[in-house]
Amino acid sequence: MFNYHMVLIPAVVALAATLISGPMLIPVLKRLKFGQTIRDEGPKTHLVKNGTPTMGGIILVIGIIVASLLSGKVDGNMLVALFSIIGFGLVGFVDDYIKVVLKRSLGLRAYQKLIGQFVFAFLIVLYQYKTSDYGSSILVPFTDGYYFDMGMLYIPFTVLVVVATVNSVNLTDGLDGLASGVTLIVSVFFVITASMLGYESIAIVCSAVFGACLGFLRFNIYPAKVFMGDTGSMALGGAVAAAAVIMNASLMIPIVGGIYFAESLSVIIQVTSFKLTGKRVFKMSPIHHHFELVGWHETKVVGVFWATSLVLGAVALIAFI
Template identity: 60%
Template sequence: MLDIKNITITMMISFIIVVAIGPVFLPMLRRFKFGQTVRDDGPQSHLAKNGTPTMGGIMFIVAIFITALFRGRFDSDMMVGLICMLGFGLVGFLDDFIKIKMKRSLGLRAWQKIAFQIAISFYVAFYQYTSAADASQIMIPFTEMTIDIGILYIPIMMFIIIGTVNAVNLTDGLDGLASGVTVIVSLFFMLFAYMVAGNSDVGLLSAATAGACIGFLCFNSYPAKVFMGDTGSMALGGAVVSFAVLTNSVLLIPIVGIIYFAEALSVIIQVTYFRKTGKRIFKMAPLHHHFEQCGWPETRVVFVFWAVTVVMCWIGVFAAF
């Protein structure tokens, strides 16, 4: 049952926390010189963003955590969803910190990232597999059927969790893109959690995430005053994928999260094709940079990607309901 009052209050609290701490937190980022370094081989229009404060994802991570603390029941599902978000957010934070303060451009080493991500994804997958009797019964979109993947559930979910988190991370490349897309996706999972899965804890966590991202857009929409950094994008990836895992609806991610999926796929295609042929399919990857290189203004790319997400979430409604 959709609890409009509870959802509205949850979203408002999360939104207000972000808007309230922003004017305090942004000067702190500048003081500690947590500024973004834009790649020279990226779109030339982005060079003006050099020095813009990053790691702003801490703002909405704090808001989501505090909101969940006061609004949620903090039972197992709520706790696991928060751990997934905070765990991946911590990986992103370490990556950002090493890049910016320790001047190591690659951040965490590849094996370190993978090790952290495997540990967090195993925890979430194992929890769901052992605590939910129907966990291995994955719903098939557009049908009333489910598929039982049995013991393969854990490795398959680990792959999906890590893949989704990194896809959201790749989506964060334009002002307001990842945060805006995640608002829409979170609202979808909020409806799904309440009306289909009957999981009010995931519903509240989704609502808190949507509210926090709307608040963050006050600072992150074009022209951005702050970037979320890997801290924020990986935390959002952890949040979104936890909504899907905890409601047994991971096959909805490629539909409602089509932008995440397309961004990751564009990178995979570009790298694979270039290694085999020495040529590029896209002018630049991830996909949002390809459209920029085609002459689209940054704001147009973001608006179109938001619009595509809205349309796909409506399709997701038909797929799920």
């Protein structure tokens, strides 16, 4: 049974925590000169964003943790979800720190990032495999609640899903308010489905993600006063991935998180095409930059992607039910 009271309070607490911590942390980031460096090869309209404080994902993580722990419903599932948020957020934080503080523009090397991500993903999936009544089974969309047993393939497959999800959310974070707005919508889907399936603590965490994203948009909407950085995007990816894995619903991510999927797919297509043919399919990838370069204003791209996420969320609910 959907409990509005259960999920409303964490959202409000996370919203309040984010709105309170934001004005305190953003000036600190400015004083420390934790400013974003915009790449020259990106859209020229983004050059004005040079120096905007980054690593604001700390604000998101604070809101989510505070709201979740204050709910009084702490259990193993919640702790694993928070472990995922903090763990992947930590990988992003180290990457941000190297880029922003140590002034090494590429941050962590790709293999270093992937090692950290695969370690956290494996631990989360192993927990689910060992504790869930469904074991190695996953919910198949549009099948009226049918679970398919993947057997030995469950762990490697789900680990890949987690890592892909985290990196896809990271790729989505390229425009003011894009990743936070899309994840806000995705979190509503998981609040509803977690409540319906009886995963109370996961519903609470996702509610906290919703509230934190809503509060963060106060500072991240165009023109952004702060960027979440890899700290925030990977933490949000960890939240989405953990919710799906714990509910054995990892196959729902490409539907409800269709924007994430499209962003990653556009990069894969672009790189593959260029390597094989020397030609680019898009003017720039990820795909949100393509729309900018065909003449859409940044706010239009974000608005259309938000609207698309709403439609995908509705489709995902139909697929789930």
